[in-house]
Amino acid sequence: MRVVVKNEEYTARHLSVLEGLEAVRKRPGMYIGSTDHRGLMHCVWEIIDNAIDEALEGYCSEITVTLHPDRSVSVADNGRGIPIDTVKSVGLSGVEVVFTKLHAGGKFGGGSYSSSGGLHGVGASVVNALSARLDVEVDRGGKTYAMSFRRGEPGRFDDSKQHEPSSPFTPFTDSSELAVVGKTRKGVSGTRVRFWADFQIFPKSVDFSWDTLLERARQSAFLVPGLTINVVDLRGAEPVKEKLHYEGGVVDYVDFLAKDGAVTATWRFTGQGSYIETVQQLDGKGRLQPVDVERTCEVECALRWGVGYETNLRSFVNIIATPKGGTHVAGFEQALVKVFRKQIDKNSRKLKVTAKDSRIEKDDIMAGLTAVVTVRFPEPQFEGQTKEILGTPQIRQVVGKVITDELTHQLNSSKRDDKQQSALLLEKIVGEMKARQSARIHKEISRRKNALETSSLPAKLADCRTNDVEASELFIVEGDSALGTAKSARSSEFQALLPIRGKILNVQKASTADVLSNAECSAIIQVIGAGSGRTFDLEQARYGKVILMTDADVDGAHIRTLLLTLFFRYMRPMVEAGRIYAAVPPLHRVELAATGRKKKEYVYTYSEAELQQLMKKLAKSGRAHKEPIQRYKGLGEMDADQLAETTMDPSGRMLRRITLADEPSLEQAEATFELLMGSVVAPRKEFIVNGAKKLDLQDIDA
Structure with missing residues (x-):
């Protein structure tokens, strides 16, 4: 490759200085992350978060967010209202400063907000810069004030014909005007912002998402107990409205998020800690000076472990979501590992943990955890304007200490219920650790053994000869009597057989340790060869189809349900991929x-x-x-030819594929298994009684 040297001068005339909001329009990704759907929704969050900051200070009790048919969004709150008096340093009203000046606002240590989500003073002005039109109305002091902007520039729209961004616009030239457009009752205050995204910046194909907006609004309502958030969608033929109001805070949020059966109750931990931070503050002459300030960080956490192995951790700073974590999440996770390692070492004999076992890791503890971690403190440091990662280093230690103290106290509680829950939780974590160890063994034996190798697969497995995973089938057969017939009926080239003895363990109620120590369950997991739980690797599965072949009676149906529970709970990708089938014997x-x-x-x-x-x-x-x-009352009553012809031969058999397609969501599937196989009896009894009313006695084949 040849480098061509250009003989050009590089002088000051090549430099560009972007004034005001020009920088935002030139590089919008720097402020909102991207200009796709995510960035468009971020503009909504910026305006909503300003209203929620008022709620955090106790000045706002209701927020209404509306999606309009003309692709605009409005956010109204009953807070104090944006200041309308003149900011002396710039000679502009507070409203114009907030919406046109970067790094302007009441959150720079002036005492207006003890903790807030808005920190950089750029949120409202960035939204204004990226909007084809933005209207703001402020109720304050018995009057309603209004101002409009086009792409960040203040002026007047002529709305005599229609109210939209394309209406004739006259920018202010000599001076700006904050117009008084009405009167309000005494004591009424608030802010209303409506903006139309600028499709010179955003693709015309993107639009505001109702589901994303509703999820974010619900999240905020959980985190600010007592706040009412109304979400309205006027874009369809019929208006859609949701009113969100919760009093239970983070505990209600965890209960809402958790879908699996409970191992522990929802625990709530609170505490606070102080730290010293050096910040830049304006002195009497308007110059920035470094000052040491003592900060107080309030920590609130709700957490609960379930029987599943998936982790659902939500973290927040001043109710702003931090999906990529940060120092508060690092402190939380570090405290969990420290406390549980200490507890398991203390109870190693009871938990049957030996020196040969590996040490507890973070993933073992996080399995089945649903948690909400929120911290509140002034002027947090984020990585970027999108605020996805908290960067304030001192928060790690504060959160770590609060969680360590509170969780240790909870695990050592002398109350009967707390002791039972703690024991179950420690057993679950140890079980996850042993499952991780077993996964390594499973991967070692997952490849097919040839005649010159020794196999550590269960002796009762009658394996097939093919190495083609896609063509191979594993029949899980109920009982040894059926196994004998099935051996003669199968095609040993591609059909493997694994017998089980009667009803296996109900894994919905059992701990991970119990599942791994159960001979039938561990044999099935070992034969599949792809691990279990969060370590399951579908590509390592040794068979293309797994076929549950049970008797066509009530006991057979129960055994099939128990097997399906095992696959759903510990080998779910097999179900999601449609590789689990039920044989249909005549x-x-x-x-x-x-x-x-x-x-x-x-x-x-x-x-x-x-x-x-x-x-x-x-x-x-x-x-x-x-x-x-x-x-036929059982598979054992058939001879080999009959079993092959009706149930095993691909040319004549009938199989039912087990999928999740009948359930609207994974959460619904979780709820179904918990209803049918979980520890709580009352809902299952009600389900059976209601189902019995619809059953005709003539339909019972007995």
Whole structure:
């Protein structure tokens, strides 16, 4: 590659100075992260967060966010209202300063806000700069004040024909005007902001998301107990409205987020800590000087462990979400590891933890955890305007100490319920650690063994010969009697058999340690060969299909449900990928007598209704059948040819694929398994009673 040297001068004339809001329009990604859907929604968050800051200070009790049909958004609050008096240093009203000047606001240590989400003083002005039009109205002192902007420039719109960004606009030239447009009742105050995103900046294809807005509004309502947030969507044929109001705070939020069965109750920890921070403050002459300031950080956390293995951790700073974490999350996780390692070492004999076992890791503790961690303190340092990561270093130690003290006290509580929950939790964490150890072993034996290698797979597994995973099938067979018949009926080239003895462990109620120590469950996990729980790797699975082959009776259905619970809880990707099937063995065999040229035939039916249809058809055609009709009560009653023909041979069998398609969401599927297989009896009893009312006794095949 040849480098071409250009002989050009580089002088001061090549430098550009962007004035005012020009910098925002030139580099919007620096302020809102991106100009796609995420950046568009971030503009909404900036305005909403300003209203929520008023609520945090106790001045605002209700916020209304409305999506309009003309692709604009309005945010109204009943806070104090933006100051309307003149800012002496610039000679402009407070409203114009807030919406046109970067790094201007009441959150720079002036005493207006003890803790807030807005810190840099650029949120409202950035939204204004990226809006084709922005209108603001302020109720204050018995009057309503109004001002409008086009792409950050103040002026007047002529709305005589229509109210939109394309209305004729006249910018202010000599001086700006904050117009008085109405009167309000005494004591009424608040701010209303409506903006139209500028599609010179944002793609025209992006729009405001109702679901994203509703989720964020609900989150804020949880974090500010007592605050009412109304979310309204006027874009459809019918208005959609949601009123969000919660009194329980972070505890309610965790209960809302948690979908799996509970191992512990929802614990709430609170505390605070102080630290010294050097900040730059204006002196009497308007110059910045370094000053040591003592800060107080308030920590609030709600957490709860469930029977699952997924982690749902939400973190916030002054109710601003930090999805990528930061120092407060680091302190929280560090405290969890420290406390649980100490507790497990203390109870190692009871928990059967030996020196050979690996040390507890963060992932073992976080499995099944649903937690909300929120901190409040003045002037936090974020990494960028999007505030996704907290950077204030002192917060790690403050949060770590609060969580260490509170969690240690909780785990050492002498109350009966607390002791039981703590014991179950420690067993779960140890079980996750042992599952991680087992996963390494499973991966080592996951590859097929050839004739020259020794296999550590269960002895009762009758494996197949093919190395083609996609073509291979594993039949999990109920009982040894059925296994003998199935061995003769299978195609050993691609069909493997694993027998289980009766009803396996209900893993919805059992701890991870119990599951791994259960012979049947561990054998199934080992034979699949892809690990379990969060370590499960679908690509390592040894079979393309797993087929549950149980008797066509109540016990068989129960065993199938127990197996499905195991796969859903510990090998869920297999279910999501549609690789789990249920075999459908026949219920009846009807022997048709030979007539004329027709030889003796056997017809199989799979339900009572299907049998009745066959009987009507035979009666109509005059074809005789042998009595009594054979009713299969189990797979062991079939001979090998019958089992192969009806249940195992791909050319003639019927399989039911098990998927999550019938459930609207993963949370619904979790709720279904918890209802049917969980520890709480009352909802299951109600479900059975309600279902029994719809059942016709004639439908029972007994």
